[in-house]
Amino acid sequence: MRYSDLFTKTIKEIPADEAARNAQLLIQAGFIHKEMAGVYSYLPLGKKVLDNISQIVREEMNAIGGVEIELSILQNKDIWEKTDRWDDEKVDNWFKTKLKSGTELGISLTNEEQLANALRAFVSSYKDLPVYIYQIQKKFRNELRAKSGLMRGREFLMKDLYSFSRNQQEHDEFYEKAIEAYMKIYKRLGISGATYRTYASGGIFSKYSDEFQTLSEVGEDTIYIDEAQRIAINKEVFNDEVLGELGLSESELVEKKAVEVGNIFSLGTKYADALDVFYTDEKGNRKSIIMGSYGFGISRMMGLLAEHFADDKGLIWPEEVSPFEVYLALLERDKKTAGKAEELYHKLQEKGVAVLFDDRDVRAGEKFADADLIGLPFRVVVSEKSLKAGGVEFKKRTSKETEILTPDELVKRLTSS
RNA sequence: CGGGGUGUGGCGCAGUUGGCUAGCGCGCGCGCUUUGGGAGCGCGAGGUCGGAGGUUCAAGUCCUCUCACCCCGACCA
Numbered sequence: 491m492r493y494s495d496l497f498t499k500t501i502k503e504i505p506a507d508e509a510a511r512n513a514q515l516l517i518q519a520g521f522i523h524k525e526m527a528g529v530y531s532y533l534p535l536g537k538k539v540l541d542n543i544s545q546i547v548r549e550e551m552n553a554i555g556g557v558e559i560e561l562s563i564l565q566n567k568d569i570w571e572k573t574d575r576w577d578d579e580k581v582d583n584w585f586k587t588k589l590k591s592g593t594e595l596g597i598s599l600t601n602e603e604q605l606a607n608a609l610r611a612f613v614s615s616y617k618d619l620p621v622y623i624y625q626i627q628k629k630f631r632n633e634l635r636a637k638s639g640l641m642r643g644r645e646f647l648m649k650d651l652y653s654f655s656r657n658q659q660e661h662d663e664f665y666e667k668a669i670e671a672y673m674k675i676y677k678r679l680g681i682s683g684a685t686y687r688t689y690a691s692g693g694i695f696s697k698y699s700d701e702f703q704t705l706s707e708v709g710e711d712t713i714y715i716d717e718a719q720r721i722a723i724n725k726e727v728f729n730d731e732v733l734g735e736l737g738l739s740e741s742e743l744v745e746k747k748a749v750e751v752g753n754i755f756s757l758g759t760k761y762a763d764a765l766d767v768f769y770t771d772e773k774g775n776r777k778s779i780i781m782g783s784y785g786f787g788i789s790r791m792m793g794l795l796a797e798h799f800a801d802d803k804g805l806i807w808p809e810e811v812s813p814f815e816v817y818l819a820l821l822e823r824d825k826k827t828a829g830k831a832e833e834l835y836h837k838l839q840e841k842g843v844a845v846l847f848d849d850r851d852v853r854a855g856e857k858f859a860d861a862d863l864i865g866l867p868f869r870v871v872v873s874e875k876s877l878k879a880g881g882v883e884f885k886k887r888t889s890k891e892t893e894i895l896t897p898d899e900l901v902k903r904l905t906s907s
Numbered sequence: 908c909g910g911g912g913u914g915u916g917g918c919g920c921a922g923u924u925g926g927c928u929a930g931c932g933c934g935c936g937c938g939c940u941u942u943g944g945g946a947g948c949g950c951g952a953g954g955u956c957g958g959a960g961g962u963u964c965a966a967g968u969c970c971u972c973u974c975a976c977c978c979c980g981a982c983c984a
Contacts, residue, residue, distance in 0.1 A: 502918085503920095575984070
């Protein structure tokens, strides 16, 4: 893509109404636009990042048998009343609206009820199970106080998977597979070293739920880490009894701030029972379906990555997430240099390298500053100077060193590994 | 929801105890010069001061109400 086709602009000054580093950087670099508190629009670069994170999550969910769907956002009140999760006294962060007729509707904040209910149309036998269904979709939560940029919004992108199993063992096996899949995702995102499987409150369904917490100063959660075992425990369930059960010793634990980047729950049969979702087993018996839910905040992850991988010059995207792989900067716009840059731009695209081609008529310093701020993994400069030196200048975002490569060497470098 | 803070061109800000046609920087447009780390000079466009009401000869400056945004706390199934 050509920089001149992005309609966004980077800005020099830090937005005054954002204190969160992730929002400051993403706004400065033109990835997002703030609409109101806790509500952001995603601009071309930001949209690509969301898509890239989504794709990683999608691949790992598919790998464990997930099937992608897209549920409606408008919610039928009747279904939620069956599980007693409609009343504002019970669930206080609903957004609700009304039909012209006066009928109340909910705006999706999670989807257990809806999907369990829909399942009645398709699942009735043990032969139909298990199923693992997920979607990547906006969620809306009427938070009393939005904060920390993308970390806690009122509208956010989330992957939510729901598992429907025939018995506890089948559920437990999938649950463990889901944990492994989550770990793979964090690895691909480049944050596995800072991310811990964390025991947290399981709510009313099971003793614990599993959270995935990434260490960060902006985190809202406090966790206690056992570094040797690579597990952690959320402060909300921290007590001697729990420590004993998990085989953790208080002396080994270190207190840290962290961001919840995933949370998976065993839900038992509550939803299925309340909504009358059963299956018939091999012997003709009516059985309850066991559910689990597996959340992953895509937009929150974008905020976390922005915060986690950044320096004083700007963002530093992990390769799999970066909106483009290469920032190609043309310095002088004379015919010869521009021609070489155009040639390289097309060549890289042919080879499948995602390039952001800065063809604007601005000074070198501005291009370098933008390249750093936007934070693509690699920067390539085509200039009189580089051509004289025998090619193009190549630099990693994380390195100070540059090297001169021929166009062929560059292509090779970017297409290997 | 409790406490604290802030709303002035697209962005960041300044506007003394109310007083003349509301300023500055960035950005934007034009011209000349410049050209490898967000250039320099000149000219120019752009705001009615979050909104409503009030006090006053006079309100961006004072009062009342209201909306929005940020931070801390509470909340987060």
